Amino acid sequence: MLRTWDYQSSAHNRRKWEIFGYAREHCPVPRASEGDGFWLVTSYEDVRRVLEDWRTFSSTKSGTTPSPVPLTPIDVDPPVHTAVRRLLNPLFSRAAVTRYEPVMRATARGLIARWIDRGSVELLSEFSGPYAAAMLTELIFTEYGPEDLGRAADLVQHFSENPTPQVFADLYELSSEYLAMARERGVSGDGVVSRVVNGTLDGEPLPEDKQLGVLTILMIGGLGTSRGAIGNIAYRLATVPGAEERLRDPDWARHDLDEFLRLDSPVACLARVATRDTELGGARIKAGEQVQIRYDSANRDESRFRDADRLVFDETRGGNVAFGLGMHRCVGSHLARLEIEVAFGELLREVRNLRLAPDAEITWTPGNTNDLHALNLEFDRAG
Numbered sequence: 001m002l003r004t005w006d007y008q009s010s011a012h013n014r015r016k017w018e019i020f021g022y023a024r025e026h027c028p029v030p031r032a033s034e035g036d037g038f039w040l041v042t043s044y045e046d047v048r049r050v051l052e053d054w055r056t057f058s059s060t061k062s063g064t065t066p067s068p069v070p071l072t073p074i075d076v077d078p079p080v081h082t083a084v085r086r087l088l089n090p091l092f093s094r095a096a097v098t099r100y101e102p103v104m105r106a107t108a109r110g111l112i113a114r115w116i117d118r119g120s121v122e123l124l125s126e127f128s129g130p131y132a133a134a135m136l137t138e139l140i141f142t143e144y145g146p147e148d149l150g151r152a153a154d155l156v157q158h159f160s161e162n163p164t165p166q167v168f169a170d171l172y173e174l175s176s177e178y179l180a181m182a183r184e185r186g187v188s189g190d191g192v193v194s195r196v197v198n199g200t201l202d203g204e205p206l207p208e209d210k211q212l213g214v215l216t217i218l219m220i221g222g223l224g225t226s227r228g229a230i231g232n233i234a235y236r237l238a239t240v241p242g243a244e245e246r247l248r249d250p251d252w253a254r255h256d257l258d259e260f261l262r263l264d265s266p267v268a269c270l271a272r273v274a275t276r277d278t279e280l281g282g283a284r285i286k287a288g289e290q291v292q293i294r295y296d297s298a299n300r301d302e303s304r305f306r307d308a309d310r311l312v313f314d315e316t317r318g319g320n321v322a323f324g325l326g327m328h329r330c331v332g333s334h335l336a337r338l339e340i341e342v343a344f345g346e347l348l349r350e351v352r353n354l355r356l357a358p359d360a361e362i363t364w365t366p367g368n369t370n371d372l373h374a375l376n377l378e379f380d381r382a383g
Helices: 010-014 016-026 044-052 080-092 094-098 101-118 123-140 146-161 165-185 192-198 208-239 243-247 252-263 333-350
Strands: 038-041 120-122 269-274 278-280 283-285 290-294 351-356 376-381
Touching: 010 016, 038 044, 044 278, 044 290, 080 094, 080 192, 080 208, 080 333, 094 333, 101 120, 101 123, 101 333, 120 123, 123 192, 123 208, 123 333, 165 192, 165 208, 192 208, 208 243, 208 252, 208 333, 208 351, 243 252, 243 333, 243 351, 252 333, 333 351
Parallel strands: 038 290
Antiparallel strands: 120 376, 269 290, 278 283, 351 376
16 A cells, blocks of 8 residues: 555545554655655654755645645745745734734634534534634735625635635635735735735745745645644544543643644645655655655654654653644744634633534545544533
């Protein structure tokens, strides 16, 4: 199965922890034949090396599947990457995203109110999906009025629930339309769109394909990371004794959030391409060959994390790669962490005893994310 590894295969996905565990022990960088072939990077140390060595492992082919445009900044290397991150980093710092906390709380409360009296919820479509969509719309499209935001809100919610290729294409088209409107209106201020439209690279305007890529990856990344992570953590609360009580500690995010993200990394994998012949984990990789870096496998590497296939609290387990490492560490990580913390703060204020519904079917989606198809839960009212 390693030789024929296909990250989009449901059959492979059901056995991936067994497959990756075997790989880490016997052949940490095996060659897979799917597509044009690639090297599968499974161990923590090898993943870290790839993520931190952009000169040897270029991000210009970071997508595991083709996209309509380069998904800047994850698909580019310096100096383009450096210039784009310089534009975006101030907007996604911890201090900058904290100002969105009140609207996060209001949005979460409004969503919970829709189903709290029912005693049950499909968490992805009724809570984490629309919650993440609303936050991303609020952050990226701040320059536009309510009439402009309606379509964006609908589309990003649809994407969060059913990310088909057609929805991807619609999202790309939406980015194009918003950029056109921004140019017509001459947006100013210091929001994401204005920075992208007015940003420069070597004294010249940022190329249009890079502008489209920035908006597209921010929407996809924001939806996928927050939606999936909230669902994954809720699943663990419903199935791991004592986990719910840990999240009732006001400081839970500081102590425990990284452990939840380590176990169920929202981003499963990305890719790189070798710029020169090199050796990695005993494999001889030639220039031009692609490597698929498995964030999720690295985060379950027993040589780095004791008892790695389960949640382990109350010990130092830093260094997981859920948000990446090196210069490509997720630009939206502070936003995602705050969204997750607020979502569970509001959720557990209203409910207790989260549990799987009797008819719940737990199926993990194949692909480059680790999230559930659906999460049907029951609960009791708090208080």
